[in-house]
Amino acid sequence: MGYPISHSRSPVIHRLFALQTRENLQYELLQVSPEKLETAIRQFQRTGGKGLNITVPHKTEVTKLVDKISDRAATAGAVNTLSFRGGEVLGDNTDGIGLLRDLAVNLGVTIEGANILILGAGGATRGIVGPLLEMQPASLWIANRSLDKAQLLADRFSKTGPVSACRFNVVPVSTKYDLIINATSAGVHGEAPPYPSAAVSGSTFCYDLSYGLKPTPFCIWARESGAAQSVMGWGMLVEQAAESFNIWRGIRPDTAPVLKQMVIAA
Ligand code: ATR
Numbered sequence: 001m002g003y004p005i006s007h008s009r010s011p012v013i014h015r016l017f018a019l020q021t022r023e024n025l026q027y028e029l030l031q032v033s034p035e036k037l038e039t040a041i042r043q044f045q046r047t048g049g050k051g052l053n054i055t056v057p058h059k060t061e062v063t064k065l066v067d068k069i070s071d072r073a074a075t076a077g078a079v080n081t082l083s084f085r086g087g088e089v090l091g092d093n094t095d096g097i098g099l100l101r102d103l104a105v106n107l108g109v110t111i112e113g114a115n116i117l118i119l120g121a122g123g124a125t126r127g128i129v130g131p132l133l134e135m136q137p138a139s140l141w142i143a144n145r146s147l148d149k150a151q152l153l154a155d156r157f158s159k160t161g162p163v164s165a166c167r168f169n170v171v172p173v174s175t176k177y178d179l180i181i182n183a184t185s186a187g188v189h190g191e192a193p194p195y196p197s198a199a200v201s202g203s204t205f206c207y208d209l210s211y212g213l214k215p216t217p218f219c220i221w222a223r224e225s226g227a228a229q230s231v232m233g234w235g236m237l238v239e240q241a242a243e244s245f246n247i248w249r250g251i252r253p254d255t256a257p258v259l260k261q262m263v264i265a266a
Pocket of ligand 1: 194
């Protein structure tokens, strides 16, 4: 469920998972406006639905509609996966683990001891800061157009690890960033904000949570700024889907062939 939803690739991913694991399932897109969210979830549950992915713009709002919430979803303040068990609605969040799996397993990026810079301080950032800090990076800066949102997030996670906030134009560049993650929604509108080019060095791995048919504005910026690599978030998309599939079906699909197919298809 999302609003809008027609762009979503999740039905293709889950169809490929179902074929691979021989699970019999139907996964469809449901466009649901914010005011109809609660009714739509209840109706889906009543008519025998087994689980839901919840996406933009509902991920925060849906936390109020669940009976139980996982620790990681509570920390993120956002839910992307619902499952229905014994009449109860359980809320979970697989975005953070999806990103970590893509970075660590698929791309070989080491988070422990890394200097990380996240661009943006919205819902996407809130979902990934906790899981990243748990991997014990050396530092994590959240840079945002407006400082107050970044500062709120840094305060929220300050007990979990070394996290700080700043504006784009004052990102400390004495640090060599190992990983820069774009979590702004700027690229969705085709914009490339004044990202801090001086933060990029030849050893920086750049990762865009957004993905598209063509390189995103952030990926183009990263390459032009001299990054070692720039990657779009197709892997996170497939990995978070695999985690959700596992919650619903108790079986974790092999993501590698599906990711290959998605990227080739893109
Ligand atoms: P999401 O839940 O997808 O993260 P969001 O909560 O609307 O979406 O957050 C969007 C993020 O992208 C914010 O950090 C926003 O910056 P502000 O907090 O300053 O609004 C950032 N963003 C969106 N468009 C941007 C642009 N053109 N330039 C810079 N930052 C942008």
